[in-house]
Amino acid sequence: MAKFRGTIRHNALEGGHFQLLADDGTSYEVEGNDPLLRRDGARVEIDGAIDRTALSLTMTGPRLKVKSVKSA
Numbered sequence: 001m002a003k004f005r006g007t008i009r010h011n012a013l014e015g016g017h018f019q020l021l022a023d024d025g026t027s028y029e030v031e032g033n034d035p036l037l038r039r040d041g042a043r044v045e046i047d048g049a050i051d052r053t054a055l056s057l058t059m060t061g062p063r064l065k066v067k068s069v070k071s072a
Contacts, residue, residue, distance in 0.1 A: 001047050005072055010040040011060055019060055029056055032066030045072040
């Protein structure tokens, strides 16, 4: 697992999804059930792993499988 820090953003592309705009400028599509991951503008710290094999219609970055999330 790795740590990721950034801001959650809602993206309206392809029906809408949430992504993490990481502090290093990288964008990830977030996969997880925590309500914090669905709050546009939330500053978060995520423990998770990048799933480079996942397919997605959003094409906004690799999918980040979230193990845990907390406010940053």
